[in-house]
Amino acid sequence: MNRSPISPRHRMWSSAAAFAALASLALTSCAAEGSEQDEVSEDQAEGIEEAQTVEHAMGSTEIPDQPERVVVLEINLLDTAMALGVVPAGAALIVNTDELPDYLGEDVQDIASVGSITEPSLEQIADLDPDLILGAKSRHEDLYDTFSDIAPTVFVESPGGDWRSSIRTVGEALGVPDTADALLADYDERTAEVKEDMDLAGLTAQVIRPREAGAVRLYGPDTFTGDVLSDLGFEIPEQDWEDNGILEISSENVGDLAADRVFVSSDPTTPDLPDWTMDLLEGTDSEIHHVDHEVWIAGVGPLGAQEIIAEVEEILSQP
CATH class of the missing domain: 3.40.50.1980 (Nitrogenase molybdenum iron protein domain)
Structure with a gap:
């Protein structure tokens, strides 16, 4: 080590x-x-x-x-x-x-x-x-x-x-408990900075993960990604979230996927499904962004959180 x-x-x-x-x-x-x-x-x-x-x-x-x-x-x-x-x-x-x-x-x-x-x-x-x-x-x-x-x-x-x-x-x-506390303090400081600089108040966001058989998984404010986005100032549309903070819906419920910003994650088991999800979101006002499953869904740690913050900041800085 x-x-x-x-x-x-x-x-x-x-x-x-x-x-x-x-x-x-x-x-x-x-x-x-x-x-x-x-x-x-x-x-x-x-x-x-x-x-x-x-x-x-x-x-x-x-x-x-x-x-x-x-x-x-x-x-x-x-x-x-x-x-x-x-x-x-x-x-x-x-x-x-x-x-x-x-x-x-x-x-x-x-x-x-x-x-x-x-x-x-x-x-x-x-x-x-x-x-x-x-x-x-x-x-x-x-x-x-x-x-x-x-x-x-x-x-x-x-x-x-x-x-x-x-x-x-x-x-x-x-x-190293003090170092762990310092990592969390750094995260809080960074999210506060981006939240103030980007002025995300009132902007909605949705993190979705396409699944097989026409299902889509949504990640609520009590999940890792939802928590990071909330700390940045995004609002996540209300849903009847399950105990783990996630909700799996069928493709017919397209309206539940819509938000100002939709972050679509794919993983090694479903590499081609994001394009299928794009078809579902056609006709909505959602701005769609592909994101890395390893960071946004599987990361769930201080390094992953910092990666998400940096990616969101880059996306929102684009004209």
Whole structure:
């Protein structure tokens, strides 16, 4: 696993090492008494130096203060880890793809594949000898104990759920909670700037994903993409959203797709469907833009959010 040369984790490690040294000196000065209490204190000092307990969707897990070989089972967790300066040893791929998203940069070429996000390979994960596995309860709850037998495992609730909470959980697991908070603060500052500069008040937006059999999936304000667009100042037309913030409609309900700006996503399983969706939107006043599924739908992390902001800003800057 590669780390940024100025990663806050190094500063944290230095602080931990200094603390351990002070603890060692204190224990040495009391060694002459040889009491049982001194032995307990020594064990506690060693534990502080070597491990931490992280609360997450499956309970609590003791993990190394500085996990050196991380495996991630979701793209949003990969996005977040890399935004925090950590290049995992292994990662699961989006279904029907054979490489990780380009928007994450060249460092993804150094990451080993561990199967797909729906069918991760336990053998490939174990072969990497990880000291931390990051996954999602909604997808792999049944495999949590199996993963935990391989390495300490931390789960967020779901890949597309509360993405801010997921960033904080990953930050805790990687030992850089302050950096995670800083990423979220940067995001808030950036969306506020674009919102003010572009004056999007009253402008409606819709994120849609064409599906097979004439269905279209809409993403509401409680999804990752919907949340980012809302933070930028767009209004998302009201729908009877499902619990996951998504609504799947039939192609007959064309009116539900319309908005001032419609962002159409396609993925590797439906590469030709956006053109079919364009036909549905003919005759409406919607301005249509094709967007990258890997960023807008699968990204769900601080790097993906920044990519969406930049793309929206570019689109709205065009005459």
